[in-house]
Amino acid sequence: MSAERTTPGLIIAAPSSGSGKTVVTLGILAALKARGLSVSSLKAGPDYIDPAFHGQATGRPCFNVDPWAMRDDTLNATIAEASLGSDLLIAEGVMGLFDGATLDLGSTADISKLTGWPVVLVVDSRSQGASAAAQVLGFHTYRDDISIAGVIFNRVGSQKHQNVIRASMQRVLPDVPVLGMIPWNQSLELPSRHLGLVQAIEQDGLKDIIDGAAACVEAHVDLVALQNLATQVQSSGQLKPLIPLGQHIAVARDEAFAFAYPAVLQGWRNQGAQLSFFSPLEDQGPNPHADAVFLPGGYPELHAYRLASAPKFLDGIRQAAAAGKTIYGECGGYMVLGESLEDAQGEHHVMVGLLPLKTSFAKRKLHLGYRQLTLLADTPLGAKGQKFRGHEFHYASITHKGIPANLFNASDAEDTDLGPIGLAKKNVFGSFAHLVDQT
Structure with a gap:
C-alpha cells in the first residue's frame, strides 16, 4: 500500500532483556483488543518469535522495524503497512532501550527519535525499591531527543514495595506517570530455547498466557492513560525490501x-x-x-x-x-x-x-x-x-x-x-x- 496514513503509536521498552516487556506488551495488546480497538504491533530489531506472539494477541501480522538494517523508506513503508486499518500501533523494543547494532544506530531509542513516538518503560522491580526509580531517572536523562512518557513497574511484591516505588518516583520524576504496578506471576513467564523464546506455534498454553497477561494488565495498568500517551505519526510508501525470487x-x-x-x-x-x-x-x-x-x-x-x-x-x-x-x-x-x-x-x-x-x-x-x-x-x-x-x-x-x-x-x-x-x-x-x- 502506498497511501499516506496517520496513526497514533507508542513504544514499550525496558532497561534490559528479561524485564518482562514481552508479556506486558502481549497483555496490553490483548487487553486493548478486548476493549474493541483494532490494535496492531511492531517489533524492534531482528526477531521472529516475539512477532508471532504479537500476532496471536492481535490477530494481525506483526512487522519488524530496524533503523540499522532498514533504509528509511523501508522503515516508513513498514509502519504504513502495519497501520492499515489500525486504531493504534504499539512497538515492542529490543534488548535495553539504548542498545542497538552500534552505539549510534539501531536501538529502540532511535525508533522513538525517528517516529516521535513516546516510550513507556517496563522496569523489573524485583529486589529493588527506590533504586527502581533511580533507574528510570537515569534512562530519562540519558538522551534528550526521546521522551519517556510513562513507566510500568513489573514483578512488584507487597503493597509496601509498591508504596516505596511510587514515593521514590514522586520524589525524582513527579511528571512521569506510573501507569501500573504488575505483581509477580510465575504462570505468565514464557519458556525459552537456545535462540530465545519457544515459538508461538509450539505452545499449546499460549492462549492461556496471553489471556492471563491481558487480565493482569486490565487489573493493574491504566490503559486509558497509556492510550492517551500515543502520538500521531505519518507514514507512507510501498513496502518492498527485497526483489521477488520469482513470479x-x-x-x-x-x-x-x-x-x-x-x-x-x-x-x-x-x-x-x-x-x-x-x-x-x-x-x-x-x-x-x-x-x-x-x-x-x-x-x-x-x-x-x-x-x-x-x-x-x-x-x-x-x-x-x-x-x-x-x-x-x-x-x-x-x-x-x-x-x-x-x-x-x-x-x-x-x-x-x-x-x-x-x-x-x-x-x-x-x-x-x-x-x-x-x-x-x-x-x-x-x-x-x-x-x-x-x-x-x-x-x-x-x-x-x-x-x-x-x-x-x-x-x-x-x-x-x-x-x-x-x-x-x-x-x-x-x-x-x-x-x-x-x-
Whole structure:
C-alpha cells in the first residue's frame, strides 16, 4: 500500500532483556483488543518469535522495524503497512532501550527519535525499591531527543514495595506517570530455547498466557492513560525490501521453517509475486506451478529425523532444482539444502543434498550479529555487487563445505570483514544470513 496514513503509536521498552516487556506488551495488546480497538504491533530489531506472539494477541501480522538494517523508506513503508486499518500501533523494543547494532544506530531509542513516538518503560522491580526509580531517572536523562512518557513497574511484591516505588518516583520524576504496578506471576513467564523464546506455534498454553497477561494488565495498568500517551505519526510508501525470487514463490512454513519476515513476504506480494505455502514436516513438496522456492530459517535440527523421512518434500525440492527453478535457503533452510545435518544427540540425517554442505549441532558454537552482505555473483536476489543488510543467529557448526562459489561477502555492523559466506550452485543459493533489506 502506498497511501499516506496517520496513526497514533507508542513504544514499550525496558532497561534490559528479561524485564518482562514481552508479556506486558502481549497483555496490553490483548487487553486493548478486548476493549474493541483494532490494535496492531511492531517489533524492534531482528526477531521472529516475539512477532508471532504479537500476532496471536492481535490477530494481525506483526512487522519488524530496524533503523540499522532498514533504509528509511523501508522503515516508513513498514509502519504504513502495519497501520492499515489500525486504531493504534504499539512497538515492542529490543534488548535495553539504548542498545542497538552500534552505539549510534539501531536501538529502540532511535525508533522513538525517528517516529516521535513516546516510550513507556517496563522496569523489573524485583529486589529493588527506590533504586527502581533511580533507574528510570537515569534512562530519562540519558538522551534528550526521546521522551519517556510513562513507566510500568513489573514483578512488584507487597503493597509496601509498591508504596516505596511510587514515593521514590514522586520524589525524582513527579511528571512521569506510573501507569501500573504488575505483581509477580510465575504462570505468565514464557519458556525459552537456545535462540530465545519457544515459538508461538509450539505452545499449546499460549492462549492461556496471553489471556492471563491481558487480565493482569486490565487489573493493574491504566490503559486509558497509556492510550492517551500515543502520538500521531505519518507514514507512507510501498513496502518492498527485497526483489521477488520469482513470479510464484513456494514458501516452506511449519515448526521447522517459521522464520520468515512478514515484511519480506508482503514486499514480494506488493511487487506482484504470488506466494504459496507448504509444510515439509507434513511431507509436502512445493507447489509444482511455482518458479521459485524459499526455505526460511527455523528449527530444522529439532525435526531432522522427520525431514529426512519426508520423501515428497526432499524429492520435490530436488525436482524443482532440476527443472531450473530458483531455490533459496536462509539459516535453517540453508542447512536443509546441504547434504546432512547432525543433531544435538550426534545423529546424522540426510538432507536435500543440493549444496555441498554438512552441518552439526553436536558441536555448538554461537554465531550472532548484524551482517552487511555483498553478492559475489548475479543471482535472483540481485546483481553482483548488490548490498543487503541482515543478521545471523544460530548455533550450528559447518563440518564440511565444498568448493562452489560463495554467495556473499560479509562484514559486521562495525565494518569488520568476515569474509565469504554461503554457497551458490547453479540455481540453488543459501547462507546463514537472514536478509532484512537491500541497500
